[in-house]
Amino acid sequence: MHELALSEEILTILTENSRRERFERIVQVTLEVGKLSGVEPESLRFCLDLVFRGTVADGARVVILEPPGEGWCFGCGASTDLPEIGASCLHCGGGPVDRMKGSEFRVLAMDVI
Amino acid sequence: MCMTCGCSEEGQARIGQSRRIPSMRSHDHGKDHPHIHDPLHGLSGEGMNRRVSLEADILEKNNRLAGKNREYFAAHSILSLNLLSSPGSGKTTLLVETIRALMKDKAQIRVIEGDQASELDADRIRDTGVRALQINTGKGCHLDAHMVAHAVQELDLSPGSLLFIENVGNLVCPALFDLGETFRVVLLSVTEGEDKPLKYPHMFLGADVVLLNKIDLLPYLRFRVDRLKESLERVRPGSVILPVSAQTGEGMDAWIEWVRSREPSVPIPMIPD
Numbered sequence: 001m002h003e004l005a006l007s008e009e010i011l012t013i014l015t016e017n018s019r020r021e022r023f024e025r026i027v028q029v030t031l032e033v034g035k036l037s038g039v040e041p042e043s044l045r046f047c048l049d050l051v052f053r054g055t056v057a058d059g060a061r062v063v064i065l066e067p068p069g070e071g072w073c074f075g076c077g078a079s080t081d082l083p084e085i086g087a088s089c090l091h092c093g094g095g096p097v098d099r100m101k102g103s104e105f106r107v108l109a110m111d112v113i
Numbered sequence: 114m115c116m117t118c119g120c121s122e123e124g125q126a127r128i129g130q131s132r133r134i135p136s137m138r139s140h141d142h143g144k145d146h147p148h149i150h151d152p153l154h155g156l157s158g159e160g161m162n163r164r165v166s167l168e169a170d171i172l173e174k175n176n177r178l179a180g181k182n183r184e185y186f187a188a189h190s191i192l193s194l195n196l197l198s199s200p201g202s203g204k205t206t207l208l209v210e211t212i213r214a215l216m217k218d219k220a221q222i223r224v225i226e227g228d229q230a231s232e233l234d235a236d237r238i239r240d241t242g243v244r245a246l247q248i249n250t251g252k253g254c255h256l257d258a259h260m261v262a263h264a265v266q267e268l269d270l271s272p273g274s275l276l277f278i279e280n281v282g283n284l285v286c287p288a289l290f291d292l293g294e295t296f297r298v299v300l301l302s303v304t305e306g307e308d309k310p311l312k313y314p315h316m317f318l319g320a321d322v323v324l325l326n327k328i329d330l331l332p333y334l335r336f337r338v339d340r341l342k343e344s345l346e347r348v349r350p351g352s353v354i355l356p357v358s359a360q361t362g363e364g365m366d367a368w369i370e371w372v373r374s375r376e377p378s379v380p381i382p383m384i385p386d
Binding site: 002004005006009010012013021023027028074085095096108109113 | 161162167174253255257290311346
């Protein structure tokens with residue numbers, strides 16, 4: 001459950017940025033969690049719910065965008081979709097396929113009132 | 114996926130090949146929760162909300178601290194090895210035997226032990242005569258760069274020393290947390306199955322070397338080393354596998370030689386992106 005530690009990290013990012021902004025509370029948090037980031041969105045959501053309680057983000061809606069995995073095949077030299085690390089190239093059926101996209105893990109924005 | 118509340122009608126977890134475990138949240142939007150499916154729109158249409166763009170990397174703080182640790186290790190010619198595996202694959206036994214073999218070399222050896230609780234592992238290391246510091250992570254499931262920075266301060270390492278960091282036994286969480294180590298050593302025992310790299314790809318993606326431990330048990334198991342090589346090759350092409358038995362000493366020479374021939378001043382980033 002590294003999602004708990006990561007949720008605390010997200011809250012820290014939000015609170016740090018709250019000092020610079022004037023608002024009452026955070027109503028929505030938009031996250032980017034790539035399909036190959038190693039972070040489980042459902043666990044993250046569960047942990048954020050707990051971590052946000054009693055803070056400026058209490059009850060905030062959590063929006064998670066999940067960019068898909070993309071890779072580059074050493075076998076045929078083409079870009080390919082990469083549903084999971086270690087998957088074969090969709091063009092030539094071979095590999096290995098190097099991860100190029102899908103490891104994003106960022107707080108994109110917060111909506112405040 | 115619903116872009117407004119982010120709930121998924123399908124969960125991420127999967128049973129077998131295709132059956133997905135449903136999300137724990139239903140797709141219920143309630144009265145005060147309008148059903149808008151545009152992620153960039155949010156509730157701004159209501160005229161009260163303001164969007165603050167952050168674009169912040171969530172692991173940035175850990176990565177920054179890991180970078181500082183790495184600089185420190187490089188500046189003091191310290192070779193640091195982050196040892197990772199599932200619980201029970203023999204990390205501490207391997208470490209004890211490795212220390213015994215390397216004690217003949219004059220370099221100072223120090224150990225950071227990571228466990229949820231107890232000083233048991235640190236005590237086993239101390240029996241060899243080497244100084245060990247135990248970190249208990251409590252509810253945490255991994256070591257992070259911040260914990261290591263404090264432990265390093267406490268250990269007062271002399272230049273040129275060799276630092277082993279035994280991470281919490283876990284193949285999932287520690288993979289994401291760079292500690293600033295010079296190299297990552299992932300340990301796997303033959304009782305665990307050849308498909309581990311495919312099941313826990315993040316861990317093996319970052320491995321600079323993979324140790325296959327408990328090979329003295331191979332005659333009693335159906336474990337196939339060639340299958341392990343295949344799955345590892347798919348996750349991290351060109352991976353180095355060293356088969357060892359910390360118990361009988363078989364293969365330990367090659368591992369000790371691997372450690373001896375590492376250069377402390379060549380920092381390798383955790384995961385190539």
